[in-house]
Amino acid sequence: MTAQVYNFNPPKGKREWLPITPVPDDAPAPPVNHYKHGEPNFIFRYNNLDKKLMCLYCRFKRAEDGVWLNLPLSYCRHVETGKEEWRWIALAEPRPLFIESNFGQWRDGMPKLVVGTEEAVGIATMQLNELYDAVTWPQDARSVKKADWSWFKEGDEVVIWPDCNSIREPITKEELDAGMKPEDKPFLPAIKQSGIAAAETVAQILQARGCKVRIVDVPAPGVKPDGWNIMHADDEMSVEEIKTFITDHLRAPIPLNERGISTAILANAGEWKEQLFYKDGLVRECRENVYLILQHHPDWKGVLWRDEFSNRIICRRDSPIGKLQGSEWLEEDDFKLGLWLAQNLRLFIKASSNLADGIRAEADQNKFHPVREHLDSLVWDGKDRLEDWLSDYVGVEKSPYTSLVARYFLIGMVARIYRPGCKMDTALILEGIQGEGKSTLAKILAGDEHWFSDTVFVMGEKDSLQGLRGRWVYELAELDSFGKAESTRAKAFISSSTDSYRAPYDRTFKDHPRQCVFIGTTNQIEYFKDPSGNRRYWPVKSNGEVKLDAMRQVRDQLFAEAVQWFKNDMHWWPTRDEQINLFLPEQEQRELEDPWSKLIYDWLNSHSLSKVTVLDILLDAVGVEKSKIDGNKQMSTRVGICMRKLAWQKHRETSGAREYYYARPEKPKKEGSDDPLPF
Known part of the structure; x- marks a missing residue:
């Protein structure tokens, strides 16, 4: 291509013309005389790596002051007319590099x-x-x-x-x-x-x-x-x-600079650099400057985020220190950040607390919730499945009770994500599922293996509470192995709506609203050793035919439907009538039978007493020697549980020693009696 010398009129509007790259082979020879600066002293061809011409740069020495100018010349197309011609316009960013057009090469592995x-x-x-x-x-x-x-x-x-x-x-x-x-x-x-x-x-x-x-x-x-x-x-x-x-x-790059951050680095970095804190003209070593750099520096902007689900700091972009997108920021990464600041910005942070505070402040400005994002992405197809997943995929016989459990549990899972710490003081108990199927089912419900755990959990230990971070489903395996004391602690633990622990970068323990739910597993049919508080357990019995693959396929639709129920203000706990008529009978079936119940029942039926005391029952029905009656009232509590199941009501005398007693329940009225109707 031979350069053609002729005058060229100035462009009237750069936006009207868009450069064409690479320059077409049939493009006319470029003009080189500039409308103001005349003929250039030098012309440089900028090619791509395929040696195709991208544009020209023309070097002019300005006559009035001797300043050298390097002006771009590009082959362009008019956005409206389609006309093509050479214009004094720069290519869009990023612009090609320059290698010598005749002898220059770009060789792999060559310095x-x-x-x-x-x-x-x-x-x-x-x-x-x-x-x-x-x-x-x-x-x-x-x-x-x-x-x-x-x-x-x-x-x-x-x-x-x-x-x-x-x-x-x-x-x-x-x-x-x-x-x-x-x-x-x-x-x-x-x-x-x-x-x-x-x-x-x-x-x-x-x-x-x-x-x-x-x-x-x-x-x-x-x-x-x-x-x-x-x-x-x-x-x-x-x-x-x-x-x-x-x-x-x-x-090495970046020589020592007394200002802390080099002029070269801050050049063209935007107004944020003016927010940095200085003392005596130097950038200060402080947590605020660490935060501002993490917040605004192009290499760090948008890297550090607070995962509100796991309460961890996560990299949501690849970081300059080699931490990949999705990885957790660990304590040892603080040092690497400090090294990066020193090597790249010449900012030396001596106090590790300044690094940690700056990191925490930046992450807390960028919060996300992975499970909430997942639930928000689901679109329900309108087909009702929520009440049937236990019977369709877990081998549970369908009944009004199991349908409610199926619905309430999944809505409760969703509620714990959208309203952390909300009322969800119950656990689903899966009976009869053999081998790894129960854990696999729980993992499927969680949706991500990282959102599930079945590790051994020690009730009451603060360190164990750390294990709940970032878990949506927590399996309490082999519930029947719990002793009475452990069972009592488990019920209290399940009822809690907050967990107190010290998260990474926190200096003290804090209460964190609970976001997980619990699934218990057992192969027994009677496992409630303590009859109190069993309303917290929703047991369902499987025939062992669990359809895991089908469950995986339908899982997202189940939760899409559950989200709709939740957003339509559907509750996720049984009403009083549902608890009494549907849930309580199922819970009582799982209680280990107390041998005192039969003794007391037989004794009461053999006597026509209208009221009895605990002492009467212990001495006459159970046959406990008076000297053996305990002082901590465990026997009294045991009797009270038996009497409540037999429907005897507890009352108190209004005079004298005001002793407590149990009154015989009234017999139900027979149909067809002459008693007046209750209306």
């Missing part, structure tokens, strides 16, 4: 040399092609982040040769009026020179891509003419001397 100008790429390609692939970015030092650095791969070895600038501090009007000259001002620190700042930014970008980066330690500002680079070194040194200069002057 890369990043320089600051296209001319420097040409010299490096000619002199060092056997050692490096030379490359630069378009335009100037301020455009580093607009380039397409995806050409670089993980593991690439990279050397960056910065332009050596010698810019002085700006002079003020007052200083000029006082007779000071611009050359009297000191040179800016190296890190504030545009070439070094650009090199550090490139290094940060490439390190994040997994490259091994070193920077050529060029002479200090003022030692060389402004803009000194490999092109000027080629005039001063032999090729071998240039090679030696590079190897002898390599340093």
Whole structure:
């Protein structure tokens, strides 16, 4: 393609024209005379890795002040008319990198040399092609982040040769009026020179891509003419001397910077950097700055989140320290963050508490609930299944009682997620399911194996409460093995709506609303050793024919329906009538029979007493010697349970010693009696 020289009118609106990339083979020759700056001094072809032309950059030396300008020229199409022509428009970001169009190569495994100008790429390609692939970015030092650095791969070895600038501090009007000259001002620190700042930014970008980066330690500002680079070194040194200069002057990226965070890193970072806290011009080592960096730095923004379900800190993006998306942030990761801040931002956090506080504050700003997100994603198909899943898939005989249990339990599971700590003081008890089927069924209900646990749980131990974090379903295996004391503790534990424990990054124990439900399993038919509090258990008996695959297929629809019931304000506990008429009979069937019940029943039936005391029953019905009656009232409690089951009512005398007694229940009236109707 031969460049054609002719004048070109200025574009009236960049948005009207969109660049076409790569440039079509049949595109006309590009204009090179600029409407204002005339003929360019240099023209650089920017190709993609397939060596297809993407655009041109034309270098002009401005006549009025000698400043060099690097302007883009792209082949474009008009968005309305479809007309195609060359325009002085830049490509959309990210923009291609520049390698020498005739001899330059991009070879896998070859070390890369990043320089600051296209001319420097040409010299490096000619002199060092056997050692490096030379490359630069378009335009100037301020455009580093607009380039397409995806050409670089993980593991690439990279050397960056910065332009050596010698810019002085700006002079003020007052200083000029006082007779000071611009050359009297000191040179800016190296890190504030545009070439070094650009090199550090490139290094940060490439390190994040997994490259091994070193920077050529060029002479200090003022030692060389402004803009000194490999092109000027080629005039001063032999090729071998240039090679030696590079190897002898390599340093790690980000030199020590007394400001704490380098100017290069903060350049173009947005207004957030102004929120950082400073003291004596230095960025302070404090938890607030840790938080602000995690909140706003492009590499960290959106990484750390608080999982409200498990009360853990989770990475929801890959982090710069190698923590992958979905992984839990652990205490040892605090050190890695501190190291990253030191190596990349030169911010040294000495107090580990400042790191921890900043991490916690950032995570608490970004909260999510994985189970709630899962439930919100479900769409119910409108088919009623909720009351039938126990009978259809778990081998439980269908009845009014089992239908209610099926419905209430799943709605209760949903309620615990949308309203943590809500009333759900009951546990589903699965009877008769052999082997691993019961745990597998519980896992299916949980939906994610991480949301289920069946580890041994020690009631009352605070450390055990940590095991409830992030669990939706907790299996209490072999419920029949619980002793009486353990059974009592289990009922109290199931009734609790909060759990107190110290979560990661918390300094003290806190009450956390409970979000899990419990499923008990047993192969026995009588296992309630303590008759009190058994309303907390909803037992169902399976014939052992559990359809696990079918349950997996229908599981999401069951919970989609349960969510609809919950959002329509359906309760998830039995009414009083349901408890008395449906639930209580099932619960009483599982109680271990007390031998005193038969003794007391027979004794009461053999006597026509209208009322009896506990002492009467212990001495005459059970035959306990008076001296053996315990003082802690366990025998009295046992008698009371038996009498309640026999429907005898407890009363108290109104005079004398006001002793408690049990009154014989009234006989039910026979149908057809002459007693008046109750209305």
